[in-house]
Amino acid sequence: MTRTVGFFDPTPSAIKVGRKHLYDTHKNSGLGQVACASCHVDGKMDKLAWDLGDPSGNMQSLTDLNLGFNFPGLSAGTANPTFQPFSPMKGPMTTQTLQDIIGKEPHHWRGDRSGIEAFAPAFMGLQGDDETLSATEMQEFENFLASIHFPPNPYRNLDNSLPTNLPLPGHYRTGRFGAAGTPLPNGNAVQGLAIYRPARRLDANAFACVTCHTLPTGAGPDYTLVGTTLQPIPPGPLGQRHLAVVSVDGSTNITMKIPQTRNVPQKSGFNATQVFNTSGFGFLHDGSVDSIERFVGEPVFTVASDQEIANLTAFMLAFSGSDLPAGSTNGTALEPPGVASKDAHAAVGKQITVISQAALTTAEQAMLNTLVAQANANRIGLIAKGRQGGIPRGYALTSTSTFQSDRTGETRTYAQLLAAAAPGSEITFTAVPKNSEIRMGIDRDVDGAYDRDELDNCGDPANPLVQSGTCPCPADVDDGTGTGTPDGGVTIDDLLYFLGLFEAGVAGADVDDGSGTGTPDGGVTIDDLLYYLARFEAGC
Known part of the structure; x- marks a missing residue:
């Protein structure tokens, strides 16, 4: 290699600067063989569960957390079971996506990381590097992560509306109503949205799905109840938000962040009613619930039929894409406002x-x-x-x-x-x-x-510093060698060479479409000859 030539790259600087912190194995690990993207593949997930508990670690207190967003039945003092500190032995946890996590703090399944800055020690403790990222590098990493959006939702209609008759291949009856393992009927996501909202309190007749899993992300609210009004929580000193955590009875971890639900299609692929599967882990923090239809069909949820399970499944598949009802700060409405989602309209890319x-x-x-x-x-x-x-x-x-x-x-x-x-x-x-x-x-x-x-104007549309330049002379087509090499001047050699091209009817003689603008039109006609002669006469 003698030299390198830079090409135009429209990639935003936040991505150029920050992506190395996700992908660079040599920079970010002790042996040069692992990076964050080893598990968070393409900034998403590997569909595996990892047991990364630390027996030598300490219990972590519940500090600066939005516990149950102060909602009766969910908040500290009213929740059953009560909130518990974070144990260093957290058990298996499935890899979470890094799509649109900035501004959705706290992080991790449990909400035990207040912001992306809290992950700096993982470069040493988990990846074996000899030092953590600096504060500047962590900011670069955060800026990069903030650029990662959810893609267009293939389950939505072209106008981004919810489907009303969505086939559900790969999704099966759970046995609660019809025979387990038989295909679910087509789902109506519009009806699924309707029973997701407070008109139907599917959670044991106490709460609606949307009470915790707010729209449009599915994550918990960044609000706390004061009296009967939900009040927004000011961001922390590093801009971190305070999306709600709840206490979960029967879970291997009691204190859990309410998870977002925009990547349900990517988490699908495991179904205990089937012999062949494409994934070994399902839903919840440890992947222990095989399918989304199993989850929404659990006995705690008051669905009435397999059709309602199908409708909810269709809605969950079509969840990402926004354009969903806004919540209310009225605490009695059971539909808190949600944080905005970085996603895409379903038509993008069509x-x-x-x-x-x-x-x-x-x-x-x-x-x-x-x-x-x-x-x-x-x-x-x-x-x-x-x-x-x-x-x-x-x-x-x-x-x-x-x-x-x-x-x-x-x-x-x-x-x-x-x-x-x-x-x-x-x-x-x-x-x-x-x-x-x-x-x-x-x-x-x-x-x-x-x-x-x-x-x-002979500029470069791929270089913002070159909007115009010196245009080549259209009459300068040969240097006398007959090879079609311009020489910076207009002489009889150029005329003879062009006439040869014109006589042969080849593409090099296609120089004008009759408009006199020097625009080729794919053919060789008298317009090309007249245009060239005019340029030759003008000396350029």
């Missing part, structure tokens, strides 16, 4: 290539119309890419059914883009996260200069 408008099927046209409607409502971003006039072009929807192109002052309506699609000029529409459509569609380096404008 893509369709239009060969021609006439070739679109009814389903494809409906899908496109839905994407445009969602973008018009500012729920997603929408971009279009394709070759127009023989050159790559980009578009981003910036106002109702109107796309800004990658040239300043040029817009196209949705109808115009569809009409422009043709074989060789196909257009691909892509749904992207809201507020990313400009970068992904028309201004790659986010320097305020649109991509095609930069190319027209």
Whole structure:
């Protein structure tokens, strides 16, 4: 290797700087063979349980915790059993995802870590490194973790609404109602949401599911009850939140944080009614409940049928994605407000290539119309890419059914883009996260200069420092060697070389589409010759 060349990288600096603390085995372990991502694979989980208790450790008191959010029947003094300090011998715990954990403190299944800073000792104690991360490095790590979102939910409809007739392959009756191991019926997630909320107090007729597992994350509230009103809890000195912990009878650990529920599909795969499984651990902190349908069908929950179990299962699968009812600070409503969720609209990533408008099927046209409607409502971003006039072009929807192109002052309506699609000029529409459509569609380096404008001015759309440059002379095509090598001047050699290309009808002679702008059109015609002669006459 003689030198390295840097390429454009749109990755945010928080990710570039902080990701090494998750992935770098050499930096973060004693033997150079393990990192946080060894278990938190891709910042998520390995679907295993680990027994990481420390026999030499000390009991940890319950300090600065939101115990039962002061709710009757859940709070200290009213809970059964009473809250207990954290034992260093915590038993098996399944790996938790690192998606959207910042601002959802405390951490761990038990809530025994007040913030990400409390994990610094794990680099030595768990990974065998010879030193912990510094405060600066832990902040870098936190900034990186704060960037990890939940992806689009494949169980939701294209408009991000909940499904009403969701097939549930891999989910089975538990035996509470129908025969154990037989498939569950299709689930209605809208009805599942309805019985999740206070209209049905599924938890022994005392609480609703949402009383503890708030929307839209499923985690506990960052509120405490004062009188009959839920009051927000101020963040701690390092910005840490105070999501609720509860006491759990029958658990191997009594004091437990209310867990979020946005990755139920990823935790599925184990079912005790089946011979073949894709996972060896299920739900709860130790993975001891095999399936989500088993959990919602436990006797403590007052579901009335396998259909209600199916409806709740469908809702839990479709949980992530937000767009769920807001809670209330009225303590008697049994539906506390939840913290916001970093997730994505279900349409994000959907893509369709239009060969021609006439070739679109009814389903494809409906899908496109839905994407445009969602973008018009500012729920997603929408971009279009394709070759127009023989050159790559980009578009981003910036106002109702109107796309800004990658040239300043040029817009196209949705109808115009569809009409422009043709074989060789196909257009691909892509749904992207809201507020990313400009970068992904028309201004790659986010320097305020649109991509095609930069190319027209011989700039670099992948370098925010180069918006324009010195354009090559279109008439300078050969240095007299007949190899098509420009030499910085315009001479008879250039004319002779171009005429040879034109006579042969090859691609090198395709220099204009008749517009006089130097835009190739995929063919060699008299327009190309006239354009070249004009440039030759002008000396460039």
